[in-house]
Amino acid sequence: MTFGLSDWINILGQVLDRLPLTLAMLVVSLIFAMLIGIVIAFIRIEKIPVLHQLATVYLSFTRSTPLIVQLFLVYFGIPQLLLTFGIDINHWSRFVFVVITFSLHTGAYLSEVFRSSYLSVGKEQLEAAYSVGMTYPQALRRILIPQAFRVALPNVGNHTIELLKDTALAFTIGIIDIMGQVKLILGNNYGVGMFQIYVAIAVVYWIICILIELVILWIERSQRKKHAGISN
Template sequence: MGASGWDTTLTLIQRIAERLPITLSILLLSLLFGLLLGFGIAVVRIQRRPIPYALATCYISFMRCTPTIVQLFLVYYGLPQLLMLAGVDVNGWDKLIFAVITFSLHSAAYFSEVIRSAYLAVGIGQLEAAYSIGMSSGQMLRRIVLPQAFGIAIPNLGNNVLILLKETSLAFSIGITDMMGQVQIILGNNYGANSLRMYMIVALMYWVLSAALERAFVGMEKRYRKGRVTLAG
């Protein structure tokens, strides 16, 4: 690759990187709301009250068994029509909002199972011991369940965050100019020129982001488990 080729590559990297904040915004907002909703669904599934449990189970099944891009189109095209029936006009909303809603709803189904499995892994014996010494439910959760469950959940939580990052690349399909959206704009303006180079660049950028997140979660797990007694111990 000559000097002009390297200059072109650096220019393309810079132009794609300009949209990194959009990608990260979608990721962080979807992660926040996905965790909150996932926690609520996990509580419903743990309590196992018949009707809420059945609804939560159907929700998880639908979100896990349908393509994310289909869910994105359902929210983007269907939500405005649904809210219009209630007299609410959301056609002026930023497209980013629809993307965050979709990825939050989608990721919540997976986060709920991570949270539920981590809670159940703590063990009924510890819960009974906490009640036997007079702890309230709040004290039990704060002092026994949540500290252990969080440590158990970190690896699976990290895996799901990586999946969420990759799925945010679908946001360009509704016209959001994130990193993938920027790639499509550049290719469109240049009639598909340098398409292989463009896709290699954006693939490497997602790889670097994913590797950084993976290291962050590995480091978080090590720091959290340091000095703690594991369940196996």
């Protein structure tokens, strides 16, 4: 089978139809992952009893098991577990289970990014803030968080790109995102044009990753200009 320009356009059109769902999974999961990462980072920095130990176990499990296993545990395991307590969540959307899995998975990695970024800001800066009469919340908002944010930003960008690629696993539980759409196209074509179809989706992912990198770069430059302006 020969693929012409019209065939490429048709394939890209079908794939892009599912792009909003993929981006929705990315954005919603990233928001919750950042919230989880901040909470876990705070627990580990402050070494809160019991919660610190639980956070350590959570991080160890999340980083030691494949994401697809975590996805199956959440999608198939949690409903069965809750059903033993009389709670039925089998009617929940697959999107919810995907967001839960991706948020917990990425949140574990972001927590280490946030923790290390916070610790990279020297304690002497906190002491200096106290010396001029700032409270801890004020020092956190004006000094620690802005500096830690600049340190964390490149790694946050990397994990955002990783999360985008992880969304390709959503089709394994029946979500028809751009990867799921590719599987449907291949099934309808009986595998014909497999190379061309995978090239098309690779280009789509590539372009999205480039856009994410450009956004992160723009934020980094904005922060540098803002910091330079404050310094001057």
